Structures are given as C-alpha cells and as structure tokens.
Amino acid sequence: xxxxxxxxxxxxxxxxxxxxxxxxxxxxxxxxxxxxxxxxxxxxxxxxxxxxxxxxxxxxxxxxxxxxxxxxxxxxxxxxxxxxxxxxxxxxxxxxxxxxxxxxxxxxxxxxxxxxxxxxxxxxxxxxxxxxxxxxxxxxxxxxxxxxxxxxxxxxxxxxxxxxxxxxxxxxxxxxxxxxxxxxxxxxxxxxxxxxxxxxxxxxxxxxxxxxxxxxxxxxxxxxxxxxxxxxxxxxxxxxxxxxxxxxxxxxxxxxxxxxxxxxxxxxxxxxxxxxxxxxxxxxxxxxxxxxxxxxxxxxxxxxxxxxxxxxxxxxxxxxxxxxxxxxxxxxxxxxxxxxxxxxxxxxxxxxxxxxxxxxxxxxxxxxxxxxxxxxxxxxxxxxxxxxxxxxxxxxxxxxxxxxx
Amino acid sequence: xxxxxxxxxxxxxxxxxxxxxxxxxxxxxxxxxxxxxxxxxxxxxxxxxxxxxxxxxxxxxxxxxxxxxxxxxxxxxxxxxxxxxxxxxxxxxxxxxxxxxxxxxxxxxxxxxxxxxxxxxxxxxxxxxxxxxxxxxxxxxxxxxxxxxxxxxxxxxxxxxxxxxxxxxxxxxxxxxxxxxxxxxxxxxxxxxxxxxxxxxxxxxxxxxxxxxxxxxxxxxxxxxxxxxxxxxxxxxxxxxxxxxxxxxxxxxxx
Numbered sequence: 128x129x130x131x132x133x134x135x136x137x138x139x140x141x142x143x144x145x146x147x148x149x150x151x152x153x154x155x156x157x158x159x160x161x162x163x164x165x166x167x168x169x170x171x172x173x174x175x176x177x178x179x180x181x182x183x184x185x186x187x188x189x190x191x192x193x194x195x196x197x198x199x200x201x202x203x204x205x206x207x208x209x210x211x212x213x214x215x216x217x218x219x220x221x222x223x224x225x226x227x228x229x230x231x232x233x234x235x236x237x238x239x240x241x242x243x244x245x246x247x248x249x250x251x252x253x254x255x256x257x258x259x260x261x262x263x264x265x266x267x268x269x270x271x272x273x274x275x276x277x278x279x280x281x282x283x284x285x286x287x288x289x290x291x292x293x294x295x296x297x298x299x300x301x302x303x304x305x306x307x308x309x310x311x312x313x314x315x316x317x318x319x320x321x322x323x324x325x326x327x328x329x330x331x332x333x334x335x336x337x338x339x340x341x342x343x344x345x346x347x348x349x350x351x352x353x354x355x356x357x358x359x360x361x362x363x364x365x366x367x368x369x370x371x372x373x374x375x376x377x378x379x380x381x382x383x384x385x386x387x388x389x390x391x392x393x394x395x396x397x398x399x400x401x402x403x404x405x406x407x408x409x410x411x412x413x414x415x416x417x418x419x420x421x422x423x424x425x426x427x428x429x430x431x432x433x434x435x436x437x438x439x440x441x442x443x444x445x446x447x448x449x450x451x452x453x454x455x456x457x458x459x460x461x462x463x464x465x466x467x468x469x470x471x472x473x474x475x476x477x478x479x480x481x482x483x484x485x486x487x488x489x490x491x492x493x494x495x496x497x498x499x500x501x502x503x504x505x506x507x508x509x510x511x512x513x514x515x516x517x518x519x520x521x522x523x524x525x526x527x528x529x530x531x532x
Numbered sequence: 533x534x535x536x537x538x539x540x541x542x543x544x545x546x547x548x549x550x551x552x553x554x555x556x557x558x559x560x561x562x563x564x565x566x567x568x569x570x571x572x573x574x575x576x577x578x579x580x581x582x583x584x585x586x587x588x589x590x591x592x593x594x595x596x597x598x599x600x601x602x603x604x605x606x607x608x609x610x611x612x613x614x615x616x617x618x619x620x621x622x623x624x625x626x627x628x629x630x631x632x633x634x635x636x637x638x639x640x641x642x643x644x645x646x647x648x649x650x651x652x653x654x655x656x657x658x659x660x661x662x663x664x665x666x667x668x669x670x671x672x673x674x675x676x677x678x679x680x681x682x683x684x685x686x687x688x689x690x691x692x693x694x695x696x697x698x699x700x701x702x703x704x705x706x707x708x709x710x711x712x713x714x715x716x717x718x719x720x721x722x723x724x725x726x727x728x729x730x731x732x733x734x735x736x737x738x739x740x741x742x743x744x745x746x747x748x749x750x751x752x753x754x755x756x757x758x759x760x761x762x763x764x765x766x767x768x769x770x771x772x773x774x775x776x777x778x779x780x781x782x783x784x785x786x787x
Binding site: 129132136139140142143438439441442443444445446447448449450451452525526529 | 600603605606625626629630632633634638640642644646647648649653657658660661662663705709
C-alpha cells in the first residue's frame with residue numbers, strides 16, 4: 128500500500144466526519160493562532176523599539192548616573208552625575224559634537240485654573256539637535272536664557288493642548304512650582320518613546336530649573352538626570368564612549384568601579400531587545416503550551432475514533448492490512464488533522480496580527496520562518512500524539528474487532 | 533445411524549484433488565490453568581479444491597474458532613495448518629495478513645462495508661493492500677461487481693443499497709483478489725429469506741466456476757444448499773462428510 132493510497136484513504140475518512148475533524152483540530156488552531164499572534168506582537172514590539180531609537184537622533188550616547196548592576200540603597204539614582212560633568216564633556220572630549228544635559232522632574236504646572244502634572248525638563252539649546260526635536264511655533268531655549276536664568280518655557284504639544292486647548296499659548300504665563308514662566312514656543316509632536324509620551328513635557332532652561340526651582344542637590348554640584356551626547360559621526364561612537372568614560376573617571380577620581388554609565392543608542396536598543404525578546408519567548412512559551420494541549424486533544428479524539436472504528440480496523444485487517452498499514456493510516460490522519468489545524472491557526476494568527484498593526488502603533492509581523500516553524504511543529508505534534516492511538520489501532524485483534532457490535 | 537457413524541472415520545482425501553485446507557491435529561486453548569477453555573480439541577479436516585462446504589454446530593461447538601483458524605485470523609495453540617499447500621500455522625502477523633489478502637476472501641454476517649466508500653471503492657479495498665495499480669483495481673472491481681449483478685450500482689454508498697445488495701458487494705470484495713478460498717461467516721444471518729436465496733445462488737454460481745467455499749451457518753436451510761457439511765460439537769469434528777439429508781437428521785437429533 129503506497130503513501131498516495133494512505134493519503135487518499137485518510138482524506139476520505141476525515142471528510143466523512145467533517146464536524147469531528149473540525150472539533151479535533153480546534154485546539155491546534157487556537158494554539159497555533161496564539162503562538163503566531165504572540166510572536167508577531169513580540170517581534171512588532173522589537174521593531175517599534177528599533178524605530179523609536181532611530182527617531183531619537185543619530186550617533187547618540189547617553190551618560191547616566193550609577194551602574195546597571197549596582198545595588199541601590201534608595202529608589203532614586205545615585206547623585207553622582209552633575210552639570211559640571213556635561214560642561215567638561217562638551218569642552219574636553221574631541222570625538223563628540225554636541226552635549227545636552229537634562230534634569231527631569233515631575234512637577235505641577237498651572238495655567239489659570241488648569242492644573243496638570245507633567246515632566247519638566249531642564250536642558251540647553253543643543254537639546255533640539257541632539258535629540259532631533261523641532262519647534263513648531265515660537266522658539267526654543269537660547270544661550271541668553273541660560274545665562275540670565277530666564278523664566279521661559281517651551282511646551283510639548285500635549286501640554287499645550289491640555290492647558291490652552293485651541294488658544295495660542297505663546298506669550299502666556301504658566302506657573303511651575305508657583306514660579307511664573309512665559310511660554311515662548313511649542314514643539315512639534317514627537318510621539319512616545321518606549322511607552323513614555325515625549326509630547327507630554329515642558330522644556331525650560333536648565334539653569335533656570337536648577338537655580339530657581341531645584342537648587343543644589345548633590346555634594347558635587349547640580350545633579351542631572353542624564354546627559355545626551357552626539358558623536359561626530361557613526362565611526363567615532365566608541366571613541367566618544369571611551370573618552371567620556373576616561374574623563375568622568377578622572378573627574379570623579381574613580382579607581383574602582385564606575386559610578387556612571389555611558390551607553391550608545393545601540394547598546395540600549397540591545398538591552399530593550401533582550402527584554403522584549405525574553406517577553407516574546409515567554410508569551411510564545413505560554414502559547415506553545417496551548418499547542419501541546421491541542422495535541423492532547425487530537426490524541427483524545429483519535430483514541431475515541433479508534434474505539435468507534437474498531438470494526439473498520441478489524442475488517443481492514445481481515446482484508447489483508449498489516450499492523451503497519453493500520454499504524455500508518457492513523458498516523459497520517461493525525462498528521463493531516465494537526466497540519467490542517469496549523470494552517471488554519473496560522474491564518475487566524477496572521478489575521479489577528481494585521482488587526483493589531485492596523486489599530487495600534489505596534490507594527491506586528493511574523494517572519495516566514497516562524498510560520499513554517501509553527502506549521503511544522505503542529506505536524507510534529509500530530510505525529511507525536513498520533514502514535515498512541517495508531518498503535519492501539521494497529522494492535523487490535525481482528526477477531527475481537529470484527530465481533531464488536 | 534450406522535452410516536453416520538462411519539462418517540466419523542474421516543480425513544481420507546480419496547478424490548486426489550489438491551487440498552486447499554488441511555488441518556492436522558489443530559487445538560486452540562484459551563486461558564491457562566483453572567480458567568483454561570479448550571475451543572478446538574485435536575481437529576483434523578481436509579477441504580479439497582472446488583468443494584462447497586458448510587460448517588455447522590451449536591454455539592460454543594468451536595465452529596467459529598475453526599473458522600478463525602481457517603481464515604488465518606488466529607494461530608492455533610498446536611497442530612499444523614496447510615493452506616493451499618503452505619504451512620501457515622506459525623507465520624507472524626504480517627505474513628498472515630499477506631496470506632489473508634491473497635488467498636482468502638471473507639464474507640461476514642454484518643457485511644462490514646465501509647460507509648464512507650462507494651460500492652466500487654469498497655471492492656477495491658483488498659487490492660489497495662495488495663499493491664495493485666489503481667487502473668487495474670478499477671477494472672477488476674467492476675468485473676467482480678458485474679459478476680454479482682451490481683454493475684449498475686458501482687457508485688452507490690452502502691446506505692443506498694439493500695441488505696442483499698450490500699452482501700453482494702461484500703462477496704464481490706471477497707472474490708476480487710481471486711482467492712483460493714471463500715470463507716463466509718453466517719453470510720445470510722442478517723438477510724430475509726428472499727435475499728438469502730439470492731445470495732446463496734451467487735455462492736452456488738461461484739462454486740460452479742471453481743471457487744472453493746467454506747461457510748459457517750446455523751441455518752439448515754442454508755447448509756442444505758451446500759454439498760458437504762462438517763458438524764462440530766464440543767470443539768471436535770463429529771461428522772466431517774455429511775450430505776444435506778444426513779445433516780437434517782443430525783440437526784434434528786441435536787435439538
């Protein structure tokens with residue numbers, strides 16, 4: 128009996144029991160759809176992260192206080208990175224282009240009776256180019272503002288909308304921590320970065336924020352949240368990283384472990400990818416469990432099917448089917464069912480993914496490799512869970528099988 | 533009854549025709565020790581080519597066990613069984629399957645047609661396991677169905693056929709691989725008297741065309757149409773060569 132006959136025979140049998148076949152593959156369908164869906168969303172998240180990092184601006188490095196592995200005594204970051212460090216980097220590191228220190232602080236911002244809590248970012252004029260922000264109306268911080276501690280503010284579009292609605296904010300006075308600031312500009316929408324909305328922010332001169340609102344916070348000077356640095360070109364990234372590190376070790380008089388971290392954009396992206404990758408694997412694993420459960424479902428129904436078809440098996444044996452013929456017949460049925468389930472499940476999963484990517488910013492997608500893998504694994508599951516029922520069928524005694532009514 | 537007693541001393545293949553079935557001291561024992569049941573006790577039997585023979589006996593007499601042994605569905609506990617000259621008593625499962633496929637045609641009481649297949653496909657089934665090419669399968673299946681008078685019902689499903697027609701499909705399936713032996717297990721048990729007659733006619737025709745037929749039945753009316761009756765009692769062959777008239781006497785005595 129050749130494989131073509133077996134396939135045809137299995138097809139006839141499965142088609143004759145359409146409802147049961149459909150119910151049998153349901154578990155595999157759901158399992159496959161969830162695997163594809165989860166992996167697709169995970170891969171989409173990774174792609175989104177990559178896109179957002181690209182939108183940050185080219186050749187970017189971040190200097191932040193503390194070490195990632197450091198055991199922290201408090202919830203806040205160590206107060207080791209100060210404004211003076213940023214100035215030193217700007218003047219003493221040859222491989223860099225621009226430096227933009229940032230102090231970030233959640234503050235109450237009020238206009239008239241409106242009161243919102245938002246991120247107040249103290250920074251310098253270079254911020255625009257370093258972080259690839261644009262001003263939509265009015266102007267950004269300039270050197271004058273820094274020198275004179277001017278009480279001016281530039282609003283993110285979302286803050287402008289929340290406080291002023293459709294009215295023009297430029298020229299209006301807002302209050303940050305009860306100090307009056309004049310709105311001089313509004314930035315262009317930038318979207319969110321890793322879940323934080325970059326448009327929900329107020330930008331003020333870093334000197335104004337330091338001197339009028341926060342004050343000296345660290346024994347070494349004015350503590351900054353982090354420093355964004357751009358390198359001259361992509362080739363000088365690692366040189367810049369190396370030089371900044373040396374400079375800061377010198378400035379901080381460090382002989383042992385660094386009390387700061389210099390990371391390139393790529394390094395951060397790698398970290399984010401590691402996290403989203405782990406998340407994808409976890410989601411995929413949970414979905415894979417449902418695939419296995421689906422396989423057990425196939426086995427269950429196949430076992431019932433063997434019992435139901437005892438007479439058929441007995442007859443086939445009487446007509447000359449060997450144990451191997453029967454084994455192959457039932458295995459093929461199981462594999463066909465599971466593969467069909469895999470195909471349908473994948474189609475549903477892909478449908479779900481395209482829904483997600485059309486309704487959310489997540490550009491969910493699945494590599495063709497994952498699709499082949501998912502369908503292949505489904506077939507494998509069918510083969511694996513088909514063995515027990517197929518063996519039971521193959522070992523049936525034809526006499527007993529024929530007599531069973 | 534003296535004449536009947538003589539029949540017990542059997543197993544003399546007097547005609548010189550080749551033996552299709554030769555059972556030599558076949559025993560079949562189920563279970564062991566306390567629960568031991570002897571289903572066949574030292575049965576010897578010869579059925580020659582071209583014979584048309586019934587196996588009769590009360591239920592539990594061992595006739596079904598004998599049938600299973602003759603049909604190569606079961607191996608005897610001891611003794612030798614030569615089918616068409618080949619010792620099949622110690623073959624393994626795969627070899628027995630091959631023997632069943634090539635040498636034996638089965639007809640069952642419950643027809644055992646596959647409901648999802650057409651008459652033609654049902655008849656082609658044994659040839660699938662014989663590895664015959666699909667074009668030849670079709671031709672031979674059509675020929676077999678024509679032989680049983682169902683050439684106009686090729687594509688009907690079993691549920692679109694009457695009981696008699698279904699049994700005729702089963703007979704076509706049994707003869708399509710040109711077996712040396714046609715084994716029928718209560719072939720008329722599920723049929724009314726008219727279709728019984730119809731099916732028996734086909735068996736008669738097949739036998740006249742040279743096919744050896746062995747049929748298990750408990751209906752004297754059916755057994756009467758065969759030419760030789762083997763009578764089983766308590767796992768033994770008590771009469772091996774009854775004529776239909778003699779059988780009627782034995783049947784009356786047995787009830």
